Every structure is written in structure tokens, then in C-alpha cells.
Amino acid sequence: MTGFYRDGCCSTGPQDIGSHTVCAVVTAEFLAHQRDIGNDLSTPIPQYHFPGLVPGDRWCVTARNWLRAHYDGAAAPVVLASTHERALDIITIEILRQHAVDVPSDPRDLEA
Numbered sequence: 161m162t163g164f165y166r167d168g169c170c171s172t173g174p175q176d177i178g179s180h181t182v183c184a185v186v187t188a189e190f191l192a193h194q195r196d197i198g199n200d201l202s203t204p205i206p207q208y209h210f211p212g213l214v215p216g217d218r219w220c221v222t223a224r225n226w227l228r229a230h231y232d233g234a235a236a237p238v239v240l241a242s243t244h245e246r247a248l249d250i251i252t253i254e255i256l257r258q259h260a261v262d263v264p265s266d267p268r269d270l271e272a
Contacts (some may be wrong), residue, residue, distance in 0.1 A: 163220045166209070170244045178222040179250060183242035185261060188215045191231070193234035194240035199225055209222060223250035237261035 164180040165231045172181050184190065186201065191213060194201050204212035213219055218239060227250060229235045231234065238259045247256065 161209075162218065170242060172240075172244055172246050179224065179246060180220040181223050181244035181247040182221050182226040182251070182256075183239040184219055184221045184236035185239060186213050186215060186217050186219055186236050189234045190229055190236035193229045193232060194225060196264060199227065208238050216259075223247045227255070227269065230259070234242075234271065235259050 161168050163171060164176040164178070165171060165173070170181050170183045172179060191202050201213045201221075204210060221236070223246075226235060226238075230251075236259070238256050238261065240256060240260045243256065
């Protein structure tokens with residue numbers, strides 16, 4: 161279950177220091193980038209009920225890490241309707257719109 165509060169939403173609050181507000185449809189490239197910057201999202205962590213992500217999964221990622229991926233050319237597509245408005249404190253709407261997608265019916269389309 162995604163979200164800082166593990167409620168399936170990219171909601172945020174005072175405890176969410178990282179601002180897990182961007183609803184990303186993760187790609188292999190994005191996952192590799194995150195691993196390279198020390199944020200391994202692929203490896204399962206059972207004690208935290210984290211299954212590990214695969215391309216095509218939707219996940220609430222931190223706005224700063226997503227923005228870093230954008231600047232590094234590895235941004236994941238963003239589901240704007242599921243992204244919390246507090247992401248705009250860190251990322252401009254113009255940048256988010258550049259990566260906006262509907263969730264694809266076939267996640268293999270994201271494995272490029």
C-alpha cells in the first residue's frame with residue numbers, strides 16, 4: 161500500500177518530512193536512478209510491508225527525489241490526478257505536466 165501513511169493516497173502531513181506527494185508510475189530507468197542515489201525502491205523490505213517495486217507500479221515518491229530524477233533525465237511518468245497539491249511546493253506544475261500520463265493499460269509500455 162503506497163503513501164506515507166500507507167493509505168493508498170499521496171496524502172501528506174507534518175510527519176511526512178520527505179513530502180511523498182508525487183504519484184509516479186515507476187519505470188526501470190526511474191528505479192535504477194533511485195537506487196543510484198541511495199533510494200532503493202526495488203528491493204522488498206518485509207518488516208515494513210514493502211514489496212519492492214517493478215516497472216508499471218504506482219507509488220507515492222518524494223517530490224525532491226522525483227525532481228532530482230527529472231533533472232537527471234530519469235523522471236517517472238506522473239498521475240496528476242493522484243498527486244497531492246503540496247508537491248507544488250517543490251515542483252512547478254509545468255514540470256509535472258511535462259510528465260503527466262494516465263495509467264497505461266499495459267505496464268510493459270513503461271519498460272523502455
